[in-house]
Amino acid sequence: APEGGSGEPDPPAATDAPTLAGPQPPALYSGVLPCADCAGIRYELDLRPDGVYFLRTTYLGTEPTGVFDDIGRWDLDEARALVVLRGGRPAPEVFSIEDAVTLRKRDLEGREIESGLNYDITLQRAYVPLEPALRLRGMYRLTGAMALLEECLTGLELRVIEPADQGALRQAYEALRSEPQQPALAIFTGRIVKQPAISGAAAQNAAIVERFEQVEPQGACDTPEHTL
The missing domain is CATH 2.40.128.640 (Lipocalin)
Known part of the structure; x- marks a missing residue:
């Protein structure tokens, strides 16, 4: 200048x-x-x-x-x-x-x-979103028939999808919750994907459960603090 x-x-x-x-x-x-x-x-x-x-x-x-x-x-x-x-x-x-x-x-x-x-x-010229596979932690709750997870690190709200022959996460949550829609900390290995839009609704982020670990009714997100 x-x-x-x-x-x-x-x-x-x-x-x-x-x-x-x-x-x-x-x-x-x-x-x-x-x-x-x-x-x-x-x-x-x-x-x-x-x-x-x-x-x-x-x-x-x-x-x-x-x-x-x-x-x-x-x-x-x-x-x-x-x-x-x-x-x-x-x-x-x-x-x-x-x-x-x-x-x-x-x-x-x-x-x-x-x-x-x-x-x-x-x-990259073409944007192709990643589908990360990793251990996920977040606040899990049921809203009607839909299971949702507020992921701890990102704050993303993810629709939780479990294979039809499993359901261990939902079963553990239903056995432990004391009130409807009460959130509980859920931990599992899974994959984050983008679900296509359905019936005019916007595309939605989803977490596919691959290996359930645990549900902690009194647990909470403890996002690490990083300083630069």
Whole structure:
């Protein structure tokens, strides 16, 4: 910027540039990042318009291939042009906005990683939402015939789907609840999917139960606090 100016052009550059160059959700980013003891770690980052992210990391060249999914909420730090992911992992993941299609992984303090290796993930032309598979925790309740879960890390309200031959989660909840629609903490391994719109209703997020663990009537979400 020219020296000695009035300063009026500076605020738009500081506030608008990161927004223009940053993610325009829904957006899917992908790239292979360095790995100390494998061929590389493929990052797939799904940023959603509701502030929720899904992240899949795949450890390449290992037997079996390690695939780990994480979910949580993402924030845009406009002043520092950073995208910060806060979810179920011990520390936040931080990416800098390099341009309209590139995010670069940073260290925990948001600083550049000193390396000649690739730390970039790039925007994919076609947006294909991830369907994370992981251990889920949330407040479960029944509303009529529908089971709902308010997931702890994201705040997403998910319709809960159990295979017809199982139903262990619903049965455990019905046995423990003391009042209709009383929420209880449910823990299970499952998969988050997008259910197609039905009869004019909007598409709905759903959690498919794959392995039930437990229901805690007095339990509550204890979302971890991350600081950057």
